[in-house]
Amino acid sequence: MWGSEGKGVISIVIADLTIISFFANIFVGSSMSYFASKFKVEQILPFAYLWSVIVGILIPVFFSFNHGSEYSNYLIVLSVLSSLLATNVNLFVGQRNIKMFNLYTVLQQIIHIVFIVIIVYIVKITSVDSYFIAQISCFGLLFLVSAFQVLKQCNFKNISFSKEIGSKLFDYGWKTQLSAFLQFLNNRLSFYFLEYFKGIVSVGVFSVGIAFSEAIWTVSRSLSVVLYADVINNKNSNDAIEKTKVSLRVSFLITLLFIIIMLLIPAEVYSMIFGKDFNQTKEIVLFLSPGILAIAVSNIIGYYFAGINKLRILNVKAIVGLIFTVISSFFIIPKWGIKGACVITSISYCLSSTLLFWRFYQITDFHIKDFILSKAEINLLLKKVLKK
Known part of the structure; x- marks a missing residue:
């Protein structure tokens, strides 16, 4: 409309x-x-x-x-x-x-x-x-x-x-929000660069692909919130790490499934739903898909670090992605437009997520099975989904 x-x-x-x-x-x-x-x-x-x-x-x-x-x-x-x-x-x-x-x-x-x-x-x-x-x-x-x-x-x-309570709220809050704000700039800075270099119409087209990304992240964010609530009330650090790994592999596999489904949908369907201006939507999702998968994993790990009040690594990973986004946007978006914004966004997501992933596995053992659901976990997951 x-x-x-x-x-x-x-x-x-x-x-x-x-x-x-x-x-x-x-x-x-x-x-x-x-x-x-x-x-x-x-x-x-x-x-x-x-x-x-x-x-x-x-x-x-x-x-x-x-x-x-x-x-x-x-x-x-x-x-x-x-x-x-x-x-x-x-x-x-x-x-x-x-x-x-x-x-x-x-x-x-x-x-x-x-x-x-x-x-x-x-x-x-x-x-x-x-x-x-x-x-x-x-x-x-x-x-x-x-x-x-x-x-x-x-x-x-x-x-x-209470001055003491207010101070504690502020101290924890600004540290977590600094990380979240920097990550947001990674997610949205391309909007402003596109508006400046290519106009408001290009922002509208690009934003639909981003909206699909964030729809896919609903699973990851939901799992993250449940994990966060559990970690801040959990005194057993080993138990918290194991629950993080379970959440991580569920998020990884479900996100991968959603990406595959979206890429199997013909481009004409997107145009039919959103209008002829949005015929690039499938291509945008394709370029964004590596970053979508990376963020789905890092969301889980990020909430784990927030739950144990280890906030510095969240700021560092966001700054790394932001620096790449800012520098590359000046050169790539004027030449490649929406495709350039997709590539920049995806690489930025992957860079910041890799840093967080590396830090998490410094404090715990890495196993390939962390990304593969066991038969018992699949049955438990199906039971919970059917119950809901």
Whole structure:
């Protein structure tokens, strides 16, 4: 409906929103999960809520001075609501309530689509604005519901702002978010280079391939969150390593299966679904596939290191990938355009993932079987999938 230009606008605004979320996540991200079992909810929740509002207003205003203010009002509301919702969802992870985490993750997609359908076909707002209005409605609704679940367990008399607790939240949060932000730049910097050198339309086309990558990573990220919740509550380091290896091989094999399936789909199908502007989608996925597989593995290992509070290696691996992305983008994207962005992104993913993989296997033994599921594990996996 909105074409490659509309998709490009959405991609840039959502990229801005993601950048803002990294600043917000200093208090509302993994620090909420990490300290949920160490402090009372009343001691950490006020920091996260207040920080969400401050960051959600100030940073979008700053962005509006740099690249226009056409969508800045949407960005402010989205930033505040998404951060408040993330606070509650990450609190569920820290409490090992993975069922609620999964539920809200799925609902964010489903309810967003429902609101888009209502706004486009019933309210008759057919511009790109409908995407952002629907997303605001989705975040607002889910925040209210999740806040009710969280706050009904709180004793409001115990709500406080402790300097010591705030300092611990900030110290853990900025270290994890620095790594995540650098990795995000690896994932999204090509958008900005493409927009500068080739225009917003090329961003729209490229972003569909990236969206498929991130859809495939859903398995890896889901396993990572479960692993992270287990590691931060697990005192047995050997048990944590073994669970990491199991998660690693499940992620590797399922991701490989999804990539093969996507590459078997004819290019014409992608054009039929997304429009003639997106006939390069299969080719983009092909160029990105080595990097997609690499990140699927490194996501697991990265969450293991975060769970044991070994954050330096996460920053190092992200910096290595980022340096390659920045330097190569100046030379390759102007000449090769979207294909160049794919190659750069894939190599960057592989470089950073290899470094993390090497560090993990410095502290543990490497075996080829780490990437092969045993018969018992296959049966257990099938049983869990069928049960769900």
